[in-house]
Amino acid sequence: MQGLIDGFRRFRENYFEEKRELFSALATGGQAPKVLLIGCCDSRVDPTTIFCSQPGDLFVLRNVANLVPPYAPDSGHHGTSAAVEFAVRNLEVKHIVVLGHAGCGGVKALLDQQASEGSDFISGWMEIARTARDRALALTLSAGQPIESARRMCEHETVAISMANLMTFPWVRERVQDGRLAVHGLYFDLEDGALFRLDPGTNAFQRV
Numbered sequence: 001m002q003g004l005i006d007g008f009r010r011f012r013e014n015y016f017e018e019k020r021e022l023f024s025a026l027a028t029g030g031q032a033p034k035v036l037l038i039g040c041c042d043s044r045v046d047p048t049t050i051f052c053s054q055p056g057d058l059f060v061l062r063n064v065a066n067l068v069p070p071y072a073p074d075s076g077h078h079g080t081s082a083a084v085e086f087a088v089r090n091l092e093v094k095h096i097v098v099l100g101h102a103g104c105g106g107v108k109a110l111l112d113q114q115a116s117e118g119s120d121f122i123s124g125w126m127e128i129a130r131t132a133r134d135r136a137l138a139l140t141l142s143a144g145q146p147i148e149s150a151r152r153m154c155e156h157e158t159v160a161i162s163m164a165n166l167m168t169f170p171w172v173r174e175r176v177q178d179g180r181l182a183v184h185g186l187y188f189d190l191e192d193g194a195l196f197r198l199d200p201g202t203n204a205f206q207r208v
């Protein structure tokens with residue numbers, strides 16, 4: 001805990017002082033981010049670090065494996081859907097970016113049933129990506145590919161599934177159709193420091 005306090009003091013003395021005007025404008029004028037970024041909780045994949053963004057730039061939503069569930073307006077506690085709704089309907093963001101990443105623990109749990117056995121919430125949450133697991137395992141194992149190929153394929157698929165599920169939200173679909181909103185897919189490879197973008201034409205990730 002002391003590390004956090006020390007870190008805050010450094011932030012306060014350096015970063016905050018340097019950007020005092022920005023913080024003041026954000027405090028009085030409110031936030032108006034143009035981008036909703038949906039990423040994984042993974043501590044190694046911090047969107048504001050990766051994209052060198054400033055406070056107020058990104059509305060960040062992080063959960064296990066950067067997943068968006070399908071639109072389901074019922075009495076459940078839909079934390080992810082609520083954040084998507086706030087960003088789209090209240091903040092009117094112009095872009096939604098889904099950011100997947102290499103070495104995702106959520107995807108590992110999805111592929112390795114034992115890893116998520118006994119979990120209260122993780123296996124149920126990862127059900128959102130079950131079709132990805134089935135497809136990746138069928139493709140890679142039948143072709144004699146190592147499990148790493150299935151894992152990477154699944155990590156890519158979490159991005160595609162979230163993008164497809166976003167379109168089940170009527171107010172997302174409506175804005176995408178009339179050009180007010182665009183949905184993008186990215187994938188970050190931590191080891192190489194490489195970023196890939198999902199090309200909707202080929203449905204493949206291209207390095208940027």
Ligand SMILES: [Zn+2]
Nearest residue numbers: 040042104105
């Ligand atoms: Zn992850």
